[in-house]
Each structure stands twice: as structure tokens, then as C-alpha cells.
Amino acid sequence: MRIVVPLKAVPDLVEEIELNDDGTDIEREYLKFVLNEWDDQALEEALLIKDAGGAEVIAVALGDDPDIDQALYTAIAKGADSAVKLDRGGAEGSDTHSRAAAFAAYLKDNPADLVITGVQAPDDLDGQLPPALAAHLGLPHVSVVVSVEPSGGGAKLRQEFSGGRAAELTVGLPAVIGLQAARQTPRYAPVSKVRAAQQAGGLSEVSVAPLATQPPLTVRKMYPPVSTSHAEMLDGEPEEIAEKIIELLRDRALVK
Amino acid sequence: MSNVMVLAGRAGKDLTDTTFEMIGAARKLANAWGGQVEVALFGGSEAAAELGGADTVVSIDHPALADYVPEAYEIALKHVLAERAPKLLLLPNDTVGLDLGSSLSVDWDAAQAAYVVGLEPEGDMVVATCQILGGKILAEVELSGPRSIATVVSGAFPVAEGRSDSAGNVVTVDAPAGLDALKTALVQMIEPDGGDVDITAATMLVSVGRGIGSKDDLDTVQEFADALGVPLSASRPVIDAGWLPKSRQVGKSGLKVKPKAYLMFGISGAPEHLEGMRDADLIIACNTDAAAPIFDVAHYGTTCDLFDLAPALVEKLEG
Numbered sequence: 001m002r003i004v005v006p007l008k009a010v011p012d013l014v015e016e017i018e019l020n021d022d023g024t025d026i027e028r029e030y031l032k033f034v035l036n037e038w039d040d041q042a043l044e045e046a047l048l049i050k051d052a053g054g055a056e057v058i059a060v061a062l063g064d065d066p067d068i069d070q071a072l073y074t075a076i077a078k079g080a081d082s083a084v085k086l087d088r089g090g091a092e093g094s095d096t097h098s099r100a101a102a103f104a105a106y107l108k109d110n111p112a113d114l115v116i117t118g119v120q121a122p123d124d125l126d127g128q129l130p131p132a133l134a135a136h137l138g139l140p141h142v143s144v145v146v147s148v149e150p151s152g153g154g155a156k157l158r159q160e161f162s163g164g165r166a167a168e169l170t171v172g173l174p175a176v177i178g179l180q181a182a183r184q185t186p187r188y189a190p191v192s193k194v195r196a197a198q199q200a201g202g203l204s205e206v207s208v209a210p211l212a213t214q215p216p217l218t219v220r221k222m223y224p225p226v227s228t229s230h231a232e233m234l235d236g237e238p239e240e241i242a243e244k245i246i247e248l249l250r251d252r253a254l255v256k
Numbered sequence: 257m258s259n260v261m262v263l264a265g266r267a268g269k270d271l272t273d274t275t276f277e278m279i280g281a282a283r284k285l286a287n288a289w290g291g292q293v294e295v296a297l298f299g300g301s302e303a304a305a306e307l308g309g310a311d312t313v314v315s316i317d318h319p320a321l322a323d324y325v326p327e328a329y330e331i332a333l334k335h336v337l338a339e340r341a342p343k344l345l346l347l348p349n350d351t352v353g354l355d356l357g358s359s360l361s362v363d364w365d366a367a368q369a370a371y372v373v374g375l376e377p378e379g380d381m382v383v384a385t386c387q388i389l390g391g392k393i394l395a396e397v398e399l400s401g402p403r404s405i406a407t408v409v410s411g412a413f414p415v416a417e418g419r420s421d422s423a424g425n426v427v428t429v430d431a432p433a434g435l436d437a438l439k440t441a442l443v444q445m446i447e448p449d450g451g452d453v454d455i456t457a458a459t460m461l462v463s464v465g466r467g468i469g470s471k472d473d474l475d476t477v478q479e480f481a482d483a484l485g486v487p488l489s490a491s492r493p494v495i496d497a498g499w500l501p502k503s504r505q506v507g508k509s510g511l512k513v514k515p516k517a518y519l520m521f522g523i524s525g526a527p528e529h530l531e532g533m534r535d536a537d538l539i540i541a542c543n544t545d546a547a548a549p550i551f552d553v554a555h556y557g558t559t560c561d562l563f564d565l566a567p568a569l570v571e572k573l574e575g
Contacts, residue, residue: 241558
């Protein structure tokens with residue numbers, strides 16, 4: 001079984017998000033980029049399938065994603081069999097449709113039984129990768145998945161809805177899965193192992209001609225939301241703050 | 257034709273609130289464009305009784321559509337889009353929208369705006385406001401082509417605008433052949449696990465997030481919850497890490513709660529969590545990050561370290 005895991009570098013949300021001069025995009029130059037946490041979950045789920053027996057896991061990313069080598073080497077350190085960087089030959093666009101066009105081109109030449117990638121990324125303005133990829137490839141797809149288990153010639157999936165509801169589905173392979181959360185927390189790759197992977201080199205570079213796709217959305221402007229209200233902040237020593245909070249609850253007859 | 261189509265959402269047999277939110281938003285756009293509002297309804301047309309807010313209910317009934325299966329809904333909706341040719345399709349920004357939006361965007365060749373919290377008509381285009389990057393950035397984008405898709409965040413538009421006392425006018429469309437040859441099948445629906453505690457019934461909740469750090473550190477806040485005699489709930493990361501059962505999850509993919517007081521520790525306030533608790537009567541947030549988005553929503557807040565505050569609270573209650 002061949003499992004391909006597309007990865008994406010996204011702005012680190014812990015940081016302040018700076019905008020470019022005309023306010024139509026984030027300022028990529030100065031932002032710190034990290035691996036999309038949903039893709040980290042997807043990689044974990046792929047590795048869990050591999051642990052259970054007999055799968056090959058290939059991590060794939062766009063070569064022009066910022067600082068993506070680190071994520072690819074980490075994938076190898078965690079147990080991926082190989083890691084691939086796609087060269088789009090100058091084609092640009094970090095939007096979902098441009099990315100789907102590149103990954104789909106790779107997958108047409110290098111088919112997988114399962115494509116497992118994060119259900120979404122924080123900067124997905126024009127939609128999400130898994131369904132777009134599936135459409136280009138003409139494959140069934142299921143997103144917001146929290147469990148993938150190969151079974152017979154297909155896979156058993158658990159898809160989540162709001163309110164704690166879920167569905168158990170089966171899907172024939174090949175298929176594209178948008179992962180919400182792996183069956184367990186993503187494993188840790190010791191720094192020494194990542195370094196070893198870096199030293200061994202071994203990232204393949206593959207040139208792709210991205211499929212035809214729609215142009216990126218026209219963005220008029222981006223801006224931080226203006227909040228119309230703010231919490232009344234409580235200051236002082238922990239004991240004083242605790243006192244104020246208990247009083248707020250007491251005023252509402254929520255404590256004695 | 258400048259019609260706006262809405263895909264009806266179901267929670268069990270009922271229509272979701274988001275369905276009516278989208279109908280209301282669709283009506284505003286259709287009015288501006290001189291077009292009509294149509295609702296695509298799959299798996300039986302009884303719910304059309306509530307859909308008088310639309311001009312037409314386009315119904316496909318087929319056994320494969322009895323429950324939501326992504327592939328079945330996609331085949332049915334593609335067929336409806338080909339038959340009815342709307343200018344704009346509205347989908348909920350939930351599991352259904354995350355399944356269908358971007359595949360339809362490719363197959364129907366329609367620009368898509370995701371995480372939409374605003375839609376304004378402008379001439380014959382619509383400007384969508386999208387909430388991205390954990391709610392830290394709003395982006396205004398143009399949907400200007402002959403076909404567009406917007407996946408709409410729950411709660412962004414008023415429910416009342418789309419509700420109606422009258423029934424919708426139903427047009428039945430034949431089920432496309434593809435529904436008989438699906439590669440995806442539903443085995444069973446899993447209802448939420450009643451579990452130990454029903455957090456939606458609690459008068460007060462103490463809630464923890466990523467800031468708690470580890471399962472052991474949960475004890476610190478659990479003690480406070482115990483001292484108050486209320487349940488401990490959590491945001492998604494705590495549940496995914498396995499530190500608390502699913503029945504305790506508050507948020508978009510968990511439960512919606514409306515307690516008299518929601519006391520939160522180490523939760524930043526990302527949109528997915530806010531969706532689950534923003535209507536609580538009293539929200540008090542403890543987070544060491546003064547810039548955490550939760551402070552725009554909470555009534556009271558503090559940047560005190562939760563590991564200092566929680567024990568202090570326990571002492572005030574028990575001491």
C-alpha cells in the first residue's frame with residue numbers, strides 16, 4: 001500500500017501576522033512558517049497505518065514552501081520511507097487551487113492508494129486541498145476524518161460532524177482523505193534523528209507541470225478584525241484576582 | 257440567470273440553523289441581482305415544509321441520499337448545479353462544506369471563498385469576507401465570475417432572515433445514475449456518547465485548553481471545578497490528546513454550551529472554540545497571552561498564570 005502525505009508550510013499563528021504594504025496579503029518575507037498542524041496529524045495517521053503493517057509512506061511538499069526541508073526531514077525521522085520536493089518550474093501561487101494543481105500532477109504520474117493530508121490549513125482562503133486534489137484525480141474523498149484503517153480492498157473511516165456526532169464509512173481505494181485528527185497525538189522525532197536525516201540528505205526533487213486550474217482569488221484587502229468590546233481585565237496578586245472572580249460568581253448566586 | 261442556491265443541511269431529520277442563515281444571506285444577494293433563491297434538498301422532501309423562505313426547493317430523493325455520504329451528495333449536487341445553473345452556491349462551512357466546496361470548485365469551475373462571515377453584493381459580483389489564520393485576519397475577496405461558491409461559517413448571518421411559516425415550492429429532479437455506483441458507503445451513524453456528564457446541562461463550566469500543558473496539570477484546574485461542584489470541559493486539543501473524553505469537548509466539532517458562567521483557562525479563543533460557548537452569560541478567561549483573541553469575547557479576563565490562579569481560587573472557596 002502506497003500512502004502519499006502532502007504537506008504545507010503555514011504562518012505560525014503564535015506570532016503577530018504582518019500584512020504587506022498594500023494590505024492585500026500577509027507579509028511572507030518576515031513571517032515564521034511551520035508545518036500545518038493538520039498535515040502533522042495526517043502524517044501521524046499514515047505512520048500508524050504503516051506501523052500496523054505493510055504500507056509505504058511518502059511525504060511530499062512544494063519545494064518553494066518556506067522552510068519546508070525541516071518538515072520533510074522530520075517526516076523521515078518519524079518513519080516516512082521517503083520525502084519529495086516538487087519543483088513547479090516557476091509556477092507560483094500558495095493558494096489551494098495552485099497547490100492542488102501541482103500535487104495532482106505529481107500523483108497522476110506517481111499514483112497512491114491513499115492520499116492523506118490535513119483537512120484544512122489556517123490560510124485556506126480559497127478552499128481546502130483534499131477535495132480539490134480528489135476532483136483533479138477523479139477519486140472519492142472524505143474529509144474531517146479521525147481514523148483511517150485499510151480493510152479488504154478499501155478503507156474504514158470515521159468522519160466527524162458537529163455536536164459529537166460521527167459516521168463510520170467505507171471507501172474504495174484509491175481515495176483522498178482530509179484528516180482532522182490522528183488516532184493518537186503525533187509522535188515526537190528526536191532532534192538527533194532529524195539531524196541524521198538531514199545529514200543523510202535524501203530528499204528527492206521531482207519536476208511537475210501543474211495541471212490547468214483557475215486563477216487565485218482577487219483579494220481586495222486583509223485586515224485584523226476590529227473588536228467592538230474587550231474583557232475587563234483583572235489585575236493584582238493571584239489571591240486578589242481569585243477574590244474578584246469569586247465575587248463575580250457570588251453576585252450571580254452561582255456560589256454561596 | 258442570477259440565482260443563489262443553498263444546500264440544505266440536516267442534523268438527523270431536522271434542518272440545521274445554518275440552512276436558514278444561508279437562505280437569509282441568499283435572499284439579500286438574489287434581491288440585489290434580480291434573481292431567485294433555490295434550496296437543494298436531498299433524501300426526502302418533507303423538510304420543504306419549512307423552506308418557504310426560498311423560491312424553489314430542488315429535491316432529489318434516492319436511497320443513497322438517506323444519510324449524508326460525501327460522494328452521494330457531491331453527485332447529486334453536481335447534477336442540480338448543471339440543471340439549475342445558479343450564479344452562486346452557498347454551503348455550510350462544516351463537514352459538508354469541507355467535503356464538497358473545493359471539489360465542486362474544481363469540477364463546476366467556480367471560484368470559492370472559504371470561512372465566509374460576510375457577503376455583500378456589488379454590481380453583478382459579490383464581495384466575500386473570509387475569516388482566516390485562526391480568526392486573526394479578515395480577507396475581502398471578489399467572487400466575480402459566472403459561477404461561485406461560498407462556504408459560510410455558522411452564526412455569521414441571522415437565522416430569522418431565512419425562516420418562514422410557509423412551505424417551499426418543490427421541484428423534483430431525477431436521481432443521476434452515479435448514485436447507483438458509489439465507492440463510498442455508510443456503515444453506521446455514531447451518536448454522541450452520553451458519557452459521564454452532559455456538559456450542555458451544566459449551570460457553570462470550568463474549561464481548559466492547550467495552555468494546560470499536560471494531563472497531570474489538569475488536576476490543578478480539576479480541583480477548582482470540584483470545589484465549585486461543576487464539570488470540567490475542554491477545547492479540542494485537550495480532547496485530541498486524550499486527556500478528557502469527547503463528551504467534554506466544547507466547540508465547533510464538539511458541543512455548544514450556554515452556561516450561566518464559563519470559566520476558561522489556557523484557551524486562546526480561536527473561532528472553532530468560540531462557536532461552542534460565546535453565548536455563555538458570564539465568560540471569564542485566564543490566559544497569559546494578553547493578545548489572545550478570547551479577550552475580545554470574554555466579559556472578564558486575566559493574564560495571571562493559571563497555575564497560580566487555580567489554587568488561589570480553590571483556597572478562596574474552601575479556606
